[in-house]
Amino acid sequence: MKLQNDLLLKTALGEKTQRPPIWLMRQAGRILPQYRALRSKLSGFKELVETPHLAAEVTIQPVDELGVDAAIMFSDILVIPESMGLPYQLVEKKGPFFPRTIMNKADIDALIDGKEAANELAYVYDAIRLIKQELNGRVPLIGFAGAPWTLLSYMVEGSGSKTFSKARRLLYSDPEMAHQLLTKITTSTIAYLKNQIAAGVDIVQVFDSWAGVLPGDMYQKFGLPYIEMICEAINEVPVIVFAKDAWFAMDELCALDCNVVGLDWHMEPTAFRAKYGASQVVQGNLDPTILYADHSVIKQRTIDMLNRFGGHQIVNLGHGVYPDTPLDGVKCFVDTVKEYEFIV
């Protein structure tokens, strides 16, 4: 089916458009009253992730309510560890928790991987097919996966962490074991993204949420090579790579065989363009806390960012939208971008 709004795909491919496209990381979530209403009726977050028609419903909510230029499938990056044999829980107000973690080589040997793991996630592909049907070509659908380093972090640490010190220490103490685990995660992730594409997603994003906890030399060894394998394997649709806080690897990220590099809110647009050129397609990067300010501030800051990037930008925040962001602040951001026009 031909897309009625192809701003996101055109921009990702480096083509010029009349205005930049916009979507928000975590747009399907607590900022929307519709989401909160639905969520309050359910037993937990996982029910939402694992029930295709519910995942489809919350995926489409922000397209209706905010008028964003893309939908992103409602899911969680931790479905991959679970599909490999390491189940996760989502503890209210505490975040992800793995009852079992990866402690030794035998734990890694016991994991399934590749297509076998990816094929466990039928509920994701069912949701994608439903979403595509219900979107009916209005906007493109973004698929996603966690980057291997980020998934390893959770699988070793067992939960979120300020420092992910257990995961980091594994890289120094037993690099071979780390590479073995990263390899299994990578083959699973590639198969997973290919299944998502087969089910209908139009573009995919790889999230390396914990890139920023590693020293640069360790990220070169344990982070980037696995993202690179994913980028090289995915040729069917455009790929966005967002490695949060990985300023120290920006040269390598921009050199990846991917279409779009996500930027967090620390990257100043003018400095970025001076270093990486006008044509590198970026995604980001407004500070999410700007959306709590007066609308005049939101408008001025948004337009300033757009001017400084000067095009080739998929507009987004520099991180996921915070759950308590006022809805009218989010709408002001979206509307400002939609009213913006490139001077041709």
Next chain:
Amino acid sequence: MKLQNDLLLKTALGEKTQRPPIWLMRQAGRILPQYRALRSKLSGFKELVETPHLAAEVTIQPVDELGVDAAIMFSDILVIPESMGLPYQLVEKKGPFFPRTIMNKADIDALIDGKEAANELAYVYDAIRLIKQELNGRVPLIGFAGAPWTLLSYMVEGSGSKTFSKARRLLYSDPEMAHQLLTKITTSTIAYLKNQIAAGVDIVQVFDSWAGVLPGDMYQKFGLPYIEMICEAINEVPVIVFAKDAWFAMDELCALDCNVVGLDWHMEPTAFRAKYGASQVVQGNLDPTILYADHSVIKQRTIDMLNRFGGHQIVNLGHGVYPDTPLDGVKCFVDTVKEYEFIV
């Protein structure tokens, strides 16, 4: 009293020494069995901070046990908000908590500041005098304070946070109020550091623990100018500035009127030297998780870091030592540095 070990002060002043000095952020703490034994007998962390002979005892423990080249006074950056009229609690396993926070201009007007606030902290100066007496010139004593932006973060947020979104949003929503609060914190901090120096500290460090949550342009406006005021006001002893994760402000940090710039573990030494020159004195920056690895890895990584910085370095970790770090790993790090010799 003349110091028997002046490696730290000489290095801070840019002078050459036979080997680099070493100390660890949070060296007085849970890594030491002596500390844990003493701490288990007390009602809470604040009793330790506020009782001079106990603060003195734990300050000196790492000098005895680890043989580090400096002591750092045992205290907390949150004593300044408290001295200004905003008491804090330290909740076991949860971290700092402020029962009252700064919500509006009236709350700021109600705060005392400058010398009046700093003079509330007699227990700190008493501890310093005791420590100096007990150290008896063995090693220098480091004093410290939190940077104004970091203190504002806690005073507005009320506790630690992954995002400090309340504090960040204040900067956009009411910049004038933010500047008013930062100014009061700064005058208090300057008076506090001057009192510490009068009581006997040999060098001071300013910790901007939450520098890294701000976008670069906001840090230029709300972070750096206040650190600059502190640096300009303190001329009696050398000043170390450690703005964690503030890679985006490294040019400005290196241009500050301070003696030493602290680096977190993301800054690759060779790249740093290439950009900022061989003579900029640095402090840091080993990844704390290296200390969990085999001693051969600790040694190799430490020597590699020393070689890459090539001198003008106060050796430290890139952040505070993690509480569960094995003591023999810490000792291996310290001993490796103490055995290192510069090739003259």
